[in-house]
Amino acid sequence: MSSMRLFNKEYLFQNIKKSLGPLCVTVCIMPILNFILLLFLAISGKNGYILDLRTLSMFNYASIFILPLVLSICLFGFIFKKKSVDFINSMPISRSSVFITNTIGGILIIIAMMLINVILTSIISILFSNVIIPFNLIIDYFIFWTISYIFIFTVSNISVSLSGNAITSIVVTLLILFLIPFCHSYITQKNNIPNKTYIKCEDNSCIPNDYICGGNNSCTIKAQDNIYYLNNSISEIVYNYTMPYLLINSIITGNDDIIYFNITIFLKMFVLSIIYIFIGLYVFSKRKMENCETSFKNIHAHLTIKCLTLVPIVAFLYEVISIDNDLSTLIIIMFVLVLVLTYYFIYDLITKHGIKSIKLSCIYFLISVLVIYGLCGLNECITNKNKSPYIINSSNIKNITISLGTDINISNKKIINKILSYSLNNSNDKDKTNYMNVKYLMGKKIIEKHIFMSDNELDSLIKELNNDSESNKKILNELKSKKYAYQIDNKYYKFDSKLDKILNSSLNDIDLKDYYKKINENTCKIIIYSYENSNSKTTYMPCDLSSELNKYISDKKQEELYRILREEDSIHISLNAGFESKIYDDFSYVYDMVFEDLLQFMKNNKLEDYDSSKDGCMLSLYYSGEQYEYYTNNVDEIVKIIESKIELVKDTEDYKKYIDNLNTNEYDKKKDDRYE
Amino acid sequence: MINIQNLSKKYDKNYVLSNLNCTIKDNCIYGLVGANGAGKSTLLRLINGILTPDGGSIVVDGEIAFDNAEVKQRLVFVPDDLFFYSNYTLLDTALFYQSLYNNFDMDYLKQLANLLHLDLNKKISTFSKGMKRQCALICAIATNADYMFFDETFDGIDPVIRNVIKKIIAKQMEDKKTTIVMTSHNLRELEDICDNLGLLYKGGIIFESDIDDLKTNMYKVQISLKKDFSEKDFNDLDILSFKKVGSVATIIINDEDQSSKKILESMKPVILDYLPLTLEEIFIYEMEALGYEFNEIV
Numbered sequence: 001m002s003s004m005r006l007f008n009k010e011y012l013f014q015n016i017k018k019s020l021g022p023l024c025v026t027v028c029i030m031p032i033l034n035f036i037l038l039l040f041l042a043i044s045g046k047n048g049y050i051l052d053l054r055t056l057s058m059f060n061y062a063s064i065f066i067l068p069l070v071l072s073i074c075l076f077g078f079i080f081k082k083k084s085v086d087f088i089n090s091m092p093i094s095r096s097s098v099f100i101t102n103t104i105g106g107i108l109i110i111i112a113m114m115l116i117n118v119i120l121t122s123i124i125s126i127l128f129s130n131v132i133i134p135f136n137l138i139i140d141y142f143i144f145w146t147i148s149y150i151f152i153f154t155v156s157n158i159s160v161s162l163s164g165n166a167i168t169s170i171v172v173t174l175l176i177l178f179l180i181p182f183c184h185s186y187i188t189q190k191n192n193i194p195n196k197t198y199i200k201c202e203d204n205s206c207i208p209n210d211y212i213c214g215g216n217n218s219c220t221i222k223a224q225d226n227i228y229y230l231n232n233s234i235s236e237i238v239y240n241y242t243m244p245y246l247l248i249n250s251i252i253t254g255n256d257d258i259i260y261f262n263i264t265i266f267l268k269m270f271v272l273s274i275i276y277i278f279i280g281l282y283v284f285s286k287r288k289m290e291n292c293e294t295s296f297k298n299i300h301a302h303l304t305i306k307c308l309t310l311v312p313i314v315a316f317l318y319e320v321i322s323i324d325n326d327l328s329t330l331i332i333i334m335f336v337l338v339l340v341l342t343y344y345f346i347y348d349l350i351t352k353h354g355i356k357s358i359k360l361s362c363i364y365f366l367i368s369v370l371v372i373y374g375l376c377g378l379n380e381c382i383t384n385k386n387k388s389p390y391i392i393n394s395s396n397i398k399n400i401t402i403s404l405g406t407d408i409n410i411s412n413k414k415i416i417n418k419i420l421s422y423s424l425n426n427s428n429d430k431d432k433t434n435y436m437n438v439k440y441l442m443g444k445k446i447i448e449k450h451i452f453m454s455d456n457e458l459d460s461l462i463k464e465l466n467n468d469s470e471s472n473k474k475i476l477n478e479l480k481s482k483k484y485a486y487q488i489d490n491k492y493y494k495f496d497s498k499l500d501k502i503l504n505s506s507l508n509d510i511d512l513k514d515y516y517k518k519i520n521e522n523t524c525k526i527i528i529y530s531y532e533n534s535n536s537k538t539t540y541m542p543c544d545l546s547s548e549l550n551k552y553i554s555d556k557k558q559e560e561l562y563r564i565l566r567e568e569d570s571i572h573i574s575l576n577a578g579f580e581s582k583i584y585d586d587f588s589y590v591y592d593m594v595f596e597d598l599l600q601f602m603k604n605n606k607l608e609d610y611d612s613s614k615d616g617c618m619l620s621l622y623y624s625g626e627q628y629e630y631y632t633n634n635v636d637e638i639v640k641i642i643e644s645k646i647e648l649v650k651d652t653e654d655y656k657k658y659i660d661n662l663n664t665n666e667y668d669k670k671k672d673d674r675y676e
Numbered sequence: 677m678i679n680i681q682n683l684s685k686k687y688d689k690n691y692v693l694s695n696l697n698c699t700i701k702d703n704c705i706y707g708l709v710g711a712n713g714a715g716k717s718t719l720l721r722l723i724n725g726i727l728t729p730d731g732g733s734i735v736v737d738g739e740i741a742f743d744n745a746e747v748k749q750r751l752v753f754v755p756d757d758l759f760f761y762s763n764y765t766l767l768d769t770a771l772f773y774q775s776l777y778n779n780f781d782m783d784y785l786k787q788l789a790n791l792l793h794l795d796l797n798k799k800i801s802t803f804s805k806g807m808k809r810q811c812a813l814i815c816a817i818a819t820n821a822d823y824m825f826f827d828e829t830f831d832g833i834d835p836v837i838r839n840v841i842k843k844i845i846a847k848q849m850e851d852k853k854t855t856i857v858m859t860s861h862n863l864r865e866l867e868d869i870c871d872n873l874g875l876l877y878k879g880g881i882i883f884e885s886d887i888d889d890l891k892t893n894m895y896k897v898q899i900s901l902k903k904d905f906s907e908k909d910f911n912d913l914d915i916l917s918f919k920k921v922g923s924v925a926t927i928i929i930n931d932e933d934q935s936s937k938k939i940l941e942s943m944k945p946v947i948l949d950y951l952p953l954t955l956e957e958i959f960i961y962e963m964e965a966l967g968y969e970f971n972e973i974v
Contacts, residue, residue, distance in 0.1 A: 090721075
């Protein structure tokens with residue numbers, strides 16, 4: 001059969017024309033909502049926004065389940081009514097042609113919707129400098145969500161071809177999308193995720209210095225065998241599933257880390273979409289067209305589908321029962337069973353417009369509950385047999401990722417063992433002030449550990465990293481990766497070529513040891529955002545990495561200060577640090593009198609003149625819910641401004657009373673402290 | 677020519693059509709009659725590829741019709757339960773047909789719409805039931821398909837328009853050599869337009885004949901003789917029905933050799949009248965002759 005005969009553009013045009021209203025709403029609603037959100041962010045966010053895939057996808061989370069189904073029902077809805085079945089199927093167009101035409105039409109509509117979305121997003125990104133979206137992210141967003149929408153659309157096409165009405169097709173779609181992943185994850189999560197993770201340090205390679213068992217025998221015995229407790233939380237990378245299930249899973253578990261662009265998920269959905277198109281074509285061609293206006297003509301098919309919808313509820317009931325067997329559990333079970341039975345018959349009312357074959361329905365209900373319960377029990381037995389601590393041999397850890405200013409992937413065995421040793425330390429020494437996040441990837445399991453290190457430990461680690469040329473190369477690559485935005489204080493900027501040039505020249509003669517030290521110190525840092533290989537990365541860069549960089553950052557801060565002073569109406573100034581206590585009190589009294597002078601002072605004293613190694617002070621500007629921090633070494637000048645105003649009021653009764661009150665309060669406070 | 681052989685169709689476990697055999701010749705108007713639920717609509721929906729047969733075959737001009745877009749270009753179907761897109765005008769609907777039927781004649785449609793006083797630009801949903809059927813019929817006729825299937829053709833149409841449509845259908849058959857299959861549960865509706873009739877009963881066609889043959893061979897005679905008489909006095913004739921009220925008898929005769937008049941005149945009757953038979957009467961007597969109780973069938 002030629003492709004020309006399979007795709008009938010006249011039929012597609014007519015089919016779209018007859019549902020033009022609903023289709024327009026379907027296609028436009030999501031891009032419009034997304035556009036409004038971005039516009040709102042653009043207008044309201046003076047400090048800017050860096051949009052990630054998650055924020056950009058906000059409305060897709062809901063529309064991914066609604067839009068493809070609506071699209072399917074709009075295009076294939078004729079098969080739910082006898083009248084329209086007669087009308088369309090009597091036309092000179094084959095069933096396969098109807099299916100392929102509608103499928104291609106639906107895919108084109110999805111692509112059109114995503115293109116509108118991408119164009120609107122790009123317009124916002126171009127027009128508003130404060131909404132920062134990397135171009136690659138927009139491309140990834142387009143590909144990822146287009147494939148996801150097409151995937152669910154192909155699933156719903158199968159469901160529509162199988163079912164006799166819209167409600168049943170929604171149920172069948174949800175079953176195809178969720179039942180198998182639910183069962184798989186229910187079984188695998190019970191079987192695969194161990195409670196505790198241990199590291200076996202082979203050849204004494206990663207023995208921790210501060211590992212305390214605290215009298216725990218099991219711990220001591222294990223430690224004698226060089227087995228040390230690492231962590232009790234393991235997450236698993238779930239590439240087995242498709243986007244819809246991962247989305248629901250993330251909403252239920254609250255772990256939305258799994259929602260990211262992943263090529264495995266993307267390919268899986270792409271391949272499944274093609275397979276589902278062929279399955280849908282077969283099902284539609286063989287469909288008994290008299291099956292309309294009811295769920296299924298065959299009562300057994302209807303009851304089987306109805307029973308399959310019970311699987312998650314019965315699995316939940318099983319979990320409730322297995323936790324506890326007291327009276328309250330029994331009441332919960334009875335309550336849920338009543339709910340399930342009510343649902344069971346309401347389902348008939350909705351999908352079949354009446355409760356029929358009650359006896360058969362009850363038999364199906366009992367059998368399905370017993371079967372699911374039995375399977376859960378069987379799974380529990382297998383799980384209990386397999387449950388044992390997860391022990392990783394240190395030699396099996398081939399690489400780890402540490403976050404030290406930027407994410408660095410380490411494969412040097414010596415460094416890995418050192419980090420392992422730090423990871424296994426479990427004492428809480430106060431001198432361990434340096435923080436680092438470590439990620440171990442064992443197959444699909446991710447083990448994360450937050451490490452606290454002493455200065456000596458960090459120095460030792462940095463020394464090792466500095467000596468390892470491979471690690472250095474990786475770090476430099478990471479630091480030089482394609483950047484799209486940076487953050488100074490709490491304001492976001494689009495990356496520009498000037499900064500890129502400055503950073504590259506600064507990084508050419510970077511001393512990594514100096515870099516690591518500065519990153520761990522509590523000094524000025526800018527955050528640089530990059531997006532490569534569909535992954536967002538953040539890198540910290542010390543402001544004083546080079547004088548050029550320092551000047552660039554100061555200029556930007558100065559620019560922002562001028563903007564605040566120029567554009568913001570209600571500014572509040574506070575003295576934050578670097579003054580004697582009397583100055584704070586005087587400042588409060590003469591706030592209105594010194595306000596303009598201080599603004600003028602900030603205009604005149606540029607930030608680039610500030611030297612952090614010398615004494616200085618900090619002023620904070622508060623405006624529109626935001627904060628700006630101003631640093632200067634010229635403390636005397638500020639004090640002078642305040643004191644000059646105090647000179648004018650120092651003889652007034654009001655000021656004297658104010659000082660008296662302060663002293664009394666101070667006296668009372670001291671008295672209270674002593675009493676306590 | 678449409679050739680249907682051993683066609684079967686069941687809904688759930690009940691057979692609506694069972695081993696149905698039928699041949700619809702080209703360039704004729706074929707009337708399909710049967711009681712409600714006899715399977716008329718199912719048969720038409722099977723021929724038009726809407727339903728999948730459970731057995732047997734439907735061959736149109738030597739080709740299998742089911743799911744065959746090329747064959748379906750030669751078929752058009754107006755079902756008993758009409759469907760129009762809710763926001764479509766007659767013109768939109770005609771454009772829909774035009775987009776799918778290669779030989780659709782838009783000018784002819786406009787001409788027919790004008791004749792029936794149907795506004796092309798008015799939404800069909802605002803039309804009356806009869807007007808909707810007129811819309812469906814003229815759209816189907818304008819496709820110029822070789823085979824047209826009209827289920828419950830005149831349902832809801834007033835007698836005046838009914839006659840106009842009958843003329844349009846007859847003209848279509850004459851001018852474009854179209855084959856038209858019409859169904860009805862009312863024989864009177866079809867008798868003045870159909871060439872052939874098929875009677876559908878319990879999933880099969882139990883009787884099929886050319887209307888002209890039926891009408892030319894059968895006579896309804898009213899007769900009265902001077903002497904007392906009974907059915908036995910007419911043994912020389914092929915009597916299908918004999919009813920006597922008082923001294924006058926009404927006889928239905930199957931008179932293939934046209935000899936009945938001579939025989940009856942030789943009996944010196946007091947009254948001898950040859951009356952026209954309605955198609956319904958012809959069917960009743962033919963069915964009774966086949967051993968069926970007609971009242972059970974139609």
